[in-house]
Amino acid sequence: GAVVSQHPSWVICKSGTSVKIECRSLDFQATTMFWYRQFPKQSLMLMATSNEGSKATYEQGVEKDKFLINHASLTLSTLTVTSAHPEDSSFYICSASTGSDTQYFGPGTRLTVL
């Protein structure tokens, strides 16, 4: 139980284009979903928290207009990186929670912006 999927698992795009990453909770309803980014040998950095049907709460320093988050249902959240640039290249990981303290993580999406 508690499986979270992400799609795509990796993506390469040109600078200036937008990329959408999907996060799905497959066998449970996620009241809250989280988006993280992780650079090599660094810890996970929380970007934003989203509750189904509400606007996402972004962490300080994260541009909400650049990283668009939509949490349209209890099983799906999307992160769109708009006008991506090479510095946005990273490992993006989502997690989902039923409202308990435990977060279940997706397998991550490797984004490379050329």
Add this chain to the structure above:
Amino acid sequence: EDQVTQSPEALRLQEGESSSLNCSYTVSGLRGLFWYRQDPGKGPEFLFTLYSAGEEKEKERLKATLTKKESFLHITAPKPEDSATYLCAVRGEDDKIIFGKGTRLHILP
């Protein structure tokens, strides 16, 4: 400021050689301490949640313990498949979750 520090950064052990990983934390109003395992190129896998000092949890060769200042992840007689990065995270009274940088564990056969 809430903070999580994990040590050592990396640890190499022989198969069967038991050891402990440390997670020191500073947080206002601890509402949970979490341990995760992360394999290269994958998302973290949940291991344990601890809530109060003195609490212990076990799963196979792993045991997590908690004090008011730190948590230990004890690994007993590890096997090569236990090689991974182990992440510690804390949740404070502001509900924010902060991750440490992890300990890269390598078990040699």
